[in-house]
Amino acid sequence: MIYYKFENLNIPHLFTTKHGGVSTGIAAQMNLDTTKEPRENVTQNYHILCNELGVDFDSLTATMQRHTNNVVKIDYENRGNVVRFPDTFGAVDAMVTNVLGVTLVTLHADCLPLYFYDSVTRSIGLAHAGWRGITNNIAGQTIAAMVREYGATPANIWAGIGPGIRQCCFEVDADVKELFDDEHVIECGEKYKIDLPAANAKLMIKAGIEPKHIEISSPNTCTKCNHSFHSHRRSGKQRGSMAALLAL
Secondary structure (H helix, E strand, O other), X not given: OOEEOOOOOOOOEEEEOOXXXXXXXXHOOOOOOOOOOOHHHHHHHHHHHHHHHOOOHHHEEOOEOOXXXXXXXXXXXXXXXXXOEOOOOOEOXXXXXOOOOOEEEEEEOOOEEEEEEEOOOOEEEEEEEOXXXXXXXXXXXXXXXXXXXXXXXXXXXXXXXXXXXXXXXXXXXXXXXOOOOHHHEEEEOOEEEEOHHHHHHHHHHHOOOOHHHEEEOOHHHEOOOOOOOOOHHHHOOXXXXXXXXXXO
């Protein structure tokens, strides 16, 4: 597998693996984080992804992710944020847009990518969801932004929960466990393991998305277990980063 894609999203989108790029060393082969290697390698990797999706490099738009539940609206004028010019938004972990010519980008190394598409209003959202973002309902905040900015109806939204660390590997202490519903927690000795995709799905349903409209990536896409992905839990800072991309 070079890219992960969903069955229910019929617009340009993907989630990268380690494979298919030009990166070397700890970030090999596909890395989208400029702090891990020379920018020219990352730029070339982005061009590879643009060719795969049929989008322009100038359309790529990202934010400075800080595990928040902040959501920003992306217009044509601020496309290219972070990828082509310095950040103008501050700490933001989700974006929404209805603009053709904008490709939303989030970076990941265990945290889950959340994809949203309303086919009626032709609006999209993309979120970076770690456990902090999940417990602060970044899924619901992204859906609310699509409703507020574009008049989206949650029942019309299709959603994808992409590859990320799964319950088999997401082990936490009691202080984090207490932030999640018991149905998403299993006890493991003195530790606890959390089902982050299920917790996200519950928040999406609570916000009004139909359960049948939610697609969760397959169990074998745990980013710590599956060495086709970069993983912070497995490798610490000695790794690259994957990217989620979504466009109209």
